[in-house]
Amino acid sequence: MIRVGLAKGRLCESAIKSFEKMNLKQVIDLNSRKLVFQDKENEVEYILLKPSDVVTYVENGVCDLGVVGSDVIMEREEMVYELADLGFGKCKFSIATLKDNENILEQNFIKVATKYPNVAKKYFSSLGKEIEIISLNGSVELAPIVGLADCIVDIVETGSTLKANNLVVVEDMHLVSARLICNSVSYRFNKPTLVEWVKNLKEA
Amino acid sequence: MEYYLKNLRKRSQTREAVQAIIKNSGYLMMETSYFEPYDTFSKCSGRTPKEKTVKVINNLGEIEILRPDITFNIIQELSSLYEAPKQLKLCYDSTVFENDLVEGIKEKRQIGAEYLGNLSIEADMEIIRLSCQVLKMTQDSVLVIGHTKYLEGLLKEIECEETFKLDIKEAIYKKQPLLLERLLTTLNIRTEIKEKLLMLLAVENFDLNTYGRGFMNGEMRIALSEIGFLIDNLNQPVEFDLSLLSQFDYYDGIIFKGYNKGLNMPIIRGGRYDQLSGLFNKSIPAVGFSVEFEGLMRSVEND
Numbered sequence: 001m002i003r004v005g006l007a008k009g010r011l012c013e014s015a016i017k018s019f020e021k022m023n024l025k026q027v028i029d030l031n032s033r034k035l036v037f038q039d040k041e042n043e044v045e046y047i048l049l050k051p052s053d054v055v056t057y058v059e060n061g062v063c064d065l066g067v068v069g070s071d072v073i074m075e076r077e078e079m080v081y082e083l084a085d086l087g088f089g090k091c092k093f094s095i096a097t098l099k100d101n102e103n104i105l106e107q108n109f110i111k112v113a114t115k116y117p118n119v120a121k122k123y124f125s126s127l128g129k130e131i132e133i134i135s136l137n138g139s140v141e142l143a144p145i146v147g148l149a150d151c152i153v154d155i156v157e158t159g160s161t162l163k164a165n166n167l168v169v170v171e172d173m174h175l176v177s178a179r180l181i182c183n184s185v186s187y188r189f190n191k192p193t194l195v196e197w198v199k200n201l202k203e204a
Numbered sequence: 205m206e207y208y209l210k211n212l213r214k215r216s217q218t219r220e221a222v223q224a225i226i227k228n229s230g231y232l233m234m235e236t237s238y239f240e241p242y243d244t245f246s247k248c249s250g251r252t253p254k255e256k257t258v259k260v261i262n263n264l265g266e267i268e269i270l271r272p273d274i275t276f277n278i279i280q281e282l283s284s285l286y287e288a289p290k291q292l293k294l295c296y297d298s299t300v301f302e303n304d305l306v307e308g309i310k311e312k313r314q315i316g317a318e319y320l321g322n323l324s325i326e327a328d329m330e331i332i333r334l335s336c337q338v339l340k341m342t343q344d345s346v347l348v349i350g351h352t353k354y355l356e357g358l359l360k361e362i363e364c365e366e367t368f369k370l371d372i373k374e375a376i377y378k379k380q381p382l383l384l385e386r387l388l389t390t391l392n393i394r395t396e397i398k399e400k401l402l403m404l405l406a407v408e409n410f411d412l413n414t415y416g417r418g419f420m421n422g423e424m425r426i427a428l429s430e431i432g433f434l435i436d437n438l439n440q441p442v443e444f445d446l447s448l449l450s451q452f453d454y455y456d457g458i459i460f461k462g463y464n465k466g467l468n469m470p471i472i473r474g475g476r477y478d479q480l481s482g483l484f485n486k487s488i489p490a491v492g493f494s495v496e497f498e499g500l501m502r503s504v505e506n507d
Contacts, residue, residue: 059468185465188346189465
């Protein structure tokens with residue numbers, strides 16, 4: 001039995017479609033409150049998880065595979081193998097700030113609010129910038145408005161949330177998309193199945 | 205109390221069983237120092253990260269570390285004694301130390317063997333066979349074999365800073381094909397080299413022939429011929445993966461890791477490390493393996 005962790009939320013429906021491409025049966029009912037679904041025929045079990053937990057479950061080997069955004073993978077820096085870019089959930093890691101404050105990056109010291117402290121730290125240190133990180137769990141757009149931070153680092157899909165809060169992107173950092181990840185030990189024991197799935201995924 | 209004694213008995217039996225496998229092939233038990241100077245440690249970057257070592261201060265106020273691995277220790281100790289072309293078979297069963305960032309100082313038992321002074325692939329085969337024998341103590345395990353010279357050969361063809369090459373290795377170690385591709389597009393390198401690097405991370409069944417096609421240099425040929433020799437002669441259930449890397453930077457040649465299905469880390473690590481003795485101005489061909497004893501215990505219990 002191979003166990004797959006799926007990130008609940010915006011990626012889930014597309015993830016299910018991807019598994020259809022791998023010639024797997026559709027057994028997941030998103031309208032129910034169940035969190036575990038079994039496809040006995042193909043010996044696959046799906047579990048629905050919080051996106052940031054998918055990496056934890058896969059890293060610890062509780063899930064063999066996982067579907068999660070590369071934003072989460074980059075932030076967590078854990079040892080999980082990446083098997084394929086699933087091509088959906090595309091967005092960008094960007095630096096955004098208040099309109100009329102666009103030359104923020106020229107400042108020597110910057111206060112950055114984000115849900116992704118590791119990604120932000122790495123990026124700014126590659127620019128040689130000194131920053132202070134303010135870790136938040138949500139609504140980061142609020143931080144520059146109320147003066148908690150000079151700018152934010154967040155994933156931007158359409159930019160409408162930024163616009164609504166009078167923020168503009170000053171720099172794009174990385175591209176983000178959904179990935180199929182695998183536990184490093186599980187990879188060694190399920191290689192033939194994984195090869196087949198990835199092949200089907202690419203050909204579909 | 206009953207459980208405690210049962211556990212002690214089991215540990216003792218398992219240790220004896222592993223030791224027996226190694227000693228029966230003529231390996232002599234050796235003991236090395238628990239300490240090593242911090243300076244020598246830093247020379248060999250890519251071993252345990254600095255923050256994970258346990259530091260102590262000696263009577264002269266100098267920093268020493270409690271050994272993070274034993275192989276390095278053995279080579280250090282023998283470097284002043286060794287005379288070529290002597291062949292030595294040594295083994296150990298002792299403790300290494302790690303400063304876990306969450307759990308504090310951890311003591312970990314390692315049992316292993318080192319075959320010194322033998323350059324031939326026969327020595328690699330002997331060490332791999334011993335590893336397979338230890339792995340057979342558990343069910344559902346696999347030994348994965350790679351070769352550092354294939355990747356080193358490819359990296360030699362790229363002109364960039366060493367730190368950038370470490371980034372490339374890190375992407376391969378963590379099997380992150382998209383990150384690797386992004387790193388490579390920032391460099392001006394030949395398409396054939398780039399394709400071969402990306403091929404290392406393709407999710408495909410291992411086929412030696414595909415790695416031999418297109419661009420090849422000396423290092424890569426050595427890697428493929430040695431892997432080919434193992435495929436033909438090893439007669440053990442093993443897997444091959446040329447993207448296999450170790451966090452210990454001293455391996456140079458055949459490299460391998462043994463996994464158990466129920467355990468989330470390798471229980472066996474090993475490979476050839478001829479260059480390590482160069483740090484002490486010696487040249488001692490060497491190949492060896494070590495068993496993470498706690499991992500092995502848990503795998504044996506899982507069965």
